[in-house]
Amino acid sequence: MDYAIREVTVPAAAAAKKGMKLYSFNIGDPNKWDFETPEHFKSALRNAVDNTDNGYGDSQGDISLREAIVKREYEKHGARIASENVYVTSGVSEGINVLMATLLELGDEVLIPGPGYPSYSQYIGFYGGKGIPYRQIEEEDWRPDVDTIRKNISDKTKAIVVINPNNPTGAAYEETAIREIGDVAAEFEIPMISDEIYDKLIFEGNHFSASRLPADVPRIILNGFSKVNLMPGWREGYCYFMDENGLMDEVREGMMKQLRTRICPNVPCQEAARVSLQGPQDYIVEMNRKIKERGDYSYKRLNEIPGISTNKAKGAFYMFPKVDLFDWKSDKEFVTNLIEEEGVVFVHGSGFCTEYGQGHFRTILLPPMETIEEAYDRLESFMIRHGG
8 A cells, every 4th residue: 555645745746846835734744834843842842952962762652651651641631651652753654663563573464444544554564464454434534334344343453543633534442342343352362553643623512532441441542742842753653552461462572673773762852752742742732723713624625516425523633525526536546636736735535445445535623714615615616616
């Protein structure tokens, strides 16, 4: 599988070269729009560079940051974890990488949400495994189909991945769904990998973390600083283990061996990450307000366009609309054609899952309202021109 989110930049670059104005709705980077890293995070980084020892750090991550993560997870989720169970990574992507490298041997399987963030499929495939998508039910606000999860478990299954809030659908899973998946993980003694990087970006309801599940559920929780903390290029993430029965002791040791090999996470950025957890958090309230406003408008506007329908986003900053492909052979052709004619850049849904993403595209809720309006006006003209 290609990394579709960046793949669409190729036709976009060609369109820009011809002088076309682009509306780049393909990458979930809030700092490309009117969101900005809080100044005290930046000040902390400058101070760390100027006034601290920036030699190599602890391979597991600086203890002060790990302790701040322990406190953050307790305050947000009630999770009782110890700093020795926390591992700092170079973004969530490195966490996914080292976990799959540790978990998988040739032919092993990992259950992943369909549609879901493509890095999971890529890393699973890179290490000789196979990603098995489980359905998220579009008609039920993209609720995970637990029956599909159970049906797809085999003796080769090494983990169940959950992304909540979800990229690309914008779904925020109900507590019952997370508990049902946790019950399956406990029953089969399969680790549940819960990606919660958007956990404070919630517009409807509450976020239910997998860290709240019963102690017999083996879990690895992934999180990071790119989205909620507005630090997308700083490459700081973390994961922590909740495993009372020691089922993942070998995984932890294998992961730690890899983290030692890569030496350490970025040292000064870890100090800024610590400050981002311990300083004022009021900027997140304003961030949620702006994204919800843009999401509500996008939901209304997209559903007015001929041939387009979508569910409302409840978290993260994405939507995953369905498109009638009346003039295109595939959703990828639709996306490419839209770029070529209108300069509006989405990501084709099949890039998030060939089985459950076909006939969709992912859009973002980050641009200012006037940019969203212009882009969707162009999308409407495009759909009408092609027979909508």
